[in-house]
Amino acid sequence: MVKKTMKSGRPTKVAINHDNYHAEHIGRTTDELQFFLTTPFEPATNDSDGCEYIALFKFDLNGNLVDSYIDCLGPRGSYDDEERTKKYVALLSSLGEVDYCRIEVKPFSVKYNSVNIGLIVREPEYEEDVWAVELLPGNYMAFFEPWDSGEYDT
Secondary structure (H helix, E strand, O other), X not given: OOOOOOOOOOOOOEEEOOOOOOOOOEEEXXXXXXXXXXXXXXXXOOOOOOEEEEEEEEEOOOOOEEEEEEEEEEOOOOXXXXXXXXXXXXXXXXXXXXXXXXXXXXXXXXXXXXXXXXXXEEXXXXXXXXXXXXXXXXXXXXXXXXXXOOOOEO
């Protein structure tokens, strides 16, 4: 019997390719920062109405998180869509001129409203599991080896 072993170690950096889906607003600013504008969410459950957020993360060229801005919109359907769009566009505009392109960043977590928000490492629980980096809350982007592929699962 061949014993399986975990094939990789903890990721230190994750590449994200620019696309027209969840990675539409990623890239670089003219002051040499990488950025990621996204919309994390806590799904509604029997115990909670959930919550939606707008989050802007900025990183240095080594991939270190240097700044974050998170805005709580409230439960889905409880906010004005036009106001949500205005807030999102204002954050995007605050970056100035940008180059939409691939970014390479280190996993991170920011505590907001008692919720961890960020690209968070998921360690393998079992021998056959693999390392992952998930965009949380919402887990709408998940990254696996090879970490430099720039691709994600939804």
